[in-house]
Amino acid sequence: MEINLHELTDEELILEFQQNDTERAFEILVHRYKNPLTNYVFRFIGNYDACSDVVQETMIKVHRYKDSYSSVAKFSTWIYTIAGNLARTEYKRQRRRQFISISDYGDEHKTFDIPDEAYRPDVMTDSGIKDEIIQRALLKVKDAYREAVILRDVQGMSYEEIAEILKVNEGTVKSRINRGRAQLQTLLKDIYNE
Amino acid sequence: MPVKDDDKKYNDVIKTLNQLQEVKAPADFEARLMKKINSEKYKEKKVQTIWNQFFIPSRLIPSAGLAAAAIIVFFVVTLNSEELEDPLQMEPRVREDIMEIVDYDEIKLEREDKKQKDESPLEKRTNMTESSVTEDRGSGERMEEEVIESFTDDEMIADIDSVPTESMITSTTEPITLPTEGETEMATGLAISKENLNFRQIQLSEEEQEVVEQLRQKVQIQAADSLKIE
Numbered sequence: 517m518e519i520n521l522h523e524l525t526d527e528e529l530i531l532e533f534q535q536n537d538t539e540r541a542f543e544i545l546v547h548r549y550k551n552p553l554t555n556y557v558f559r560f561i562g563n564y565d566a567c568s569d570v571v572q573e574t575m576i577k578v579h580r581y582k583d584s585y586s587s588v589a590k591f592s593t594w595i596y597t598i599a600g601n602l603a604r605t606e607y608k609r610q611r612r613r614q615f616i617s618i619s620d621y622g623d624e625h626k627t628f629d630i631p632d633e634a635y636r637p638d639v640m641t642d643s644g645i646k647d648e649i650i651q652r653a654l655l656k657v658k659d660a661y662r663e664a665v666i667l668r669d670v671q672g673m674s675y676e677e678i679a680e681i682l683k684v685n686e687g688t689v690k691s692r693i694n695r696g697r698a699q700l701q702t703l704l705k706d707i708y709n710e
Numbered sequence: 711m712p713v714k715d716d717d718k719k720y721n722d723v724i725k726t727l728n729q730l731q732e733v734k735a736p737a738d739f740e741a742r743l744m745k746k747i748n749s750e751k752y753k754e755k756k757v758q759t760i761w762n763q764f765f766i767p768s769r770l771i772p773s774a775g776l777a778a779a780a781i782i783v784f785f786v787v788t789l790n791s792e793e794l795e796d797p798l799q800m801e802p803r804v805r806e807d808i809m810e811i812v813d814y815d816e817i818k819l820e821r822e823d824k825k826q827k828d829e830s831p832l833e834k835r836t837n838m839t840e841s842s843v844t845e846d847r848g849s850g851e852r853m854e855e856e857v858i859e860s861f862t863d864d865e866m867i868a869d870i871d872s873v874p875t876e877s878m879i880t881s882t883t884e885p886i887t888l889p890t891e892g893e894t895e896m897a898t899g900l901a902i903s904k905e906n907l908n909f910r911q912i913q914l915s916e917e918e919q920e921v922v923e924q925l926r927q928k929v930q931i932q933a934a935d936s937l938k939i940e
Contacts, residue, residue, distance in 0.1 A: 546743060550735040558733040568736055575743050576750065647731055669727035690716075697720035704726065 526591035534582050542582075545591075546575050552671065553599050559666045560600075561607045562655045570606050574599040593680045596673075600663065600681060607659070646707070653703035661696030668693050 521529065521544050532541040553574060558567040577598050578585075585594050654662055667678045668689075678693075679686045717724060736742075914922065 543740070543744075546740060550739050551732065554735040554739075555733045559730070564733070567733070568739070571735060572739070572743050572746060576746055579747050580750065643731065650726060650730060665727070669724050670730060672728075694716050694720070697716075697723045700723045700727075701720060704723065707726070 527587055530578075530582065530585055530591050531587065534585070542579060545578070545595075549592075549595055550575075553595070556596070556666060556671055557599055557603045559651065559654060559670055560603045560663060561610065562651055563610065566606050566610065567603075570602045571599065573602050577602075589680065590677070593677055596667070596681045597683075604659070604663075649707065650704065653700055656703055657696050657699045661692045661699060664689055664692035665696035665700065669697075 519532075521532070521538070521541055524532065524541070524544075526545060526548065529541040529545050532538045533545070550571060553571045554567060557570045558564060561567055561570070574595065578595060585591070654666070657665065664678060664682065667673045667681065668675070673681075675686050675689050678689045682689065684692075
């Protein structure tokens with residue numbers, strides 16, 4: 517009897533991929549997670565090209581280390597943990613690169629206006645501009661708080677699942693989410709006053 | 711519930727974040743991904759084949775032999791190599807059985823102690839000289855004094871100095887022993903005769919010889935008289 521892979525859960529698909537090396541099962545998983553992961557990583561690092569590379573790298577790791585997944589945990593927790601780790605590394609690398617490129621200008625006490633290619637008002641709609649402002653505000657929130665807020669309010673995950681992904685207890689997750697929200701509220705007060 | 715209270719408190723923020731447009735993956739995401747995965751697989755295969763090539767028997771046997779030979783050579787070289795020490799850099803060997811005597815007075819004192827116990831060969835020699843002087847008393851008291859003076863302390867020390875240094879440096883248990891005439895002869899390789907002992911030979915004039923003869927006769931007469939009286 518032929519199995520309809522599309523009907524299988526994430527955990528069943530990865531099991532099929534582990535046991536029978538079914539590439540189709542992997543492709544279905546990629547199809548299911550490529551957009552949620554892209555959204556999560558982009559909101560965290562704020563750079564689309566880098567975000568795309570991070571998600572690609574996440575999928576490659578899933579493919580290569582498929583046997584390290586244990587069915588005890590949810591597949592979504594496992595793949596978000598991988599993506600989160602890679603996103604954090606990429607974000608740190610970006611910040612370091614930005615710091616070095618500013619230092620290369622020579623004069624330490626001078627300030628520079630760095631052109632931001634990502635934000636282009638001429639090609640954006642009103643909602644797009646609002647999104648951009650929110651994204652900039654998100655990037656100003658502390659990394660640990662931002663990560664928790666994105667997983668909760670953008671991805672819609674439960675506190676329990678976030679705690680598993682971030683490898684902290686639920687109390688810490690709630691605390692981080694509240695602090696992140698508080699920071700965002702301060703940063704976005706102009707939008708709410710409109 | 712505190713969580714629900716927090717949700718109400720930050721309701722605006724939550725609503726704003728929920729309304730954010732979903733960022734989607736690029737259209738060619740899957741194609742790029744599969745291309746990367748296939749290239750990774752190719753890399754793995756390539757690495758595996760190189761690894762396998764290294765361990766094929768035709769290469770493994772000579773390389774194992776070479777490795778074994780290298781190990782043997784290493785051990786042979788290591789075992790046979792002696793650590794040569796630069797003699798100029800070496801510390802002098804300390805001989806514990808030897809005590810260095812810096813002060814010469816110590817040697818003299820020991821010699822005097824020895825003198826009290828038994829006569830040393832040097833003293834014997836001095837006595838012999840004295841007796842020879844008494845025999846030749848006819849040549850006058852001046853000559854006697856000169857002979858005795860010829861063995862002053864300085865000369866005695868000089869005599870001691872002539873003894874080899876090694877014998878001066880004595881062990882703590884053995885006292886200093888001055889060499890006998892025979893020993894000196896053996897040590898130096900030269901026989902000590904009366905002629906070599908620095909005696910001053912005086913040629914007496916005829917008048918002096920007469921005076922000496924008279925004195926000798928007087929002494930003999932006095933000696934004879936004293937014997938008769940006894």
